[in-house]
Amino acid sequence: MPRQSDNRDRILGTAYQLFYERGFSRISMDAVAARAGITKRTLYNHFDSKDRLFGEMLKRQSTLAVARIKTWATQQGGSAEDFVATIFERLAAWSAKKRWEGSGFTRLALELADLPGxxxxxxxxxxxxxxxxxxxxxxxxxxxxxxxxxxxxxxILTEGATILTLIHGDSAYVGTAAEAARAVLKGN
Incomplete structure (x- = not known):
């Protein structure tokens, strides 16, 4: 018999995959339960609503993502200019991937733009x-x-470059944002 925490982890992982693939509005609690291989009752025992599941799923993903970013950032050597250049180099490489969809956090937050709370x-x-x-x-x-x-x-520059690259399908926005970031650093 699975432990409560195992079910919760499986639910959160499954929810992330589904919401990332299809967005918030196109995923039902039924779909999450089915993909996670659990009953709807089990799902609702852990999360009383789709909104609560979504918020908890994003908190969990944020913890994982921020830990990865911190680890990566602290391992980078060099000056502030070198650090910023590396950020945009990585963004350019990431956005060049086939079927790139941008930041899941940004896409999902924009989907909820009319629901500030x-x-x-x-x-x-x-x-x-x-x-x-x-x-x-x-x-x-x-x-x-x-x-x-x-x-x-x-x-602002990384988010803007991500969104405009996604909208236009043109990664030149990453290069333009990198130039603007260099100018910001010179003025600092």
């Missing part, structure tokens, strides 16, 4: 703020005088 929007907002803090910490560590300001600009 939704648990998914709250989780996405926290996630993006944590990434901005990682950027600020790394820029501070590399001697930048105003790391929070630069991190905010970096967040």
């Amino acid at each position: 939704h648990p998914g929007r709250t989780a996405a907002r926290r996630h993006k703020a944590m990434i901005e803090r990682v950027f600020a910490d790394e820029l501070r560590r590399r001697g930048l005088k105003r790391p929070e300001e630069a991190a905010r600009a970096l967040q």
Whole structure:
């Protein structure tokens, strides 16, 4: 018999796959239960609503993603300019992948744009703020005088490049954002 935490982990993992593949509005609790191989009753014992499941799923994914980003960021050597250049190099490589769909957090939060208090929007907002803090910490560590300001600009530029690359199917937006980031660092 599976433990409660095993079911919960399986539900959250399954929900992430489904929501990432098809979006929030196109996935039902029935679909999550079926894909996870559990009953709807078991699903509702863990999560009383699709909204709560969605918010908890994003919190879990954020914890995993931010840990990966922190690990990657702290392993990067060099100056603030080198760090920022590497971010955009990685974004360019990521966006060049076949069937690239951009950031799941951004796509899913935009789907809920008219629901500002939704648990998914709250989780996405926290996630993006944590990434901005990682950027600020790394820029501070590399001697930048105003790391929070630069991190905010970096967040705007990476998100903007991601969204516009996704919309237009043109990764040149990543290069343009990288140039703008270099200018931000020079002014800092």
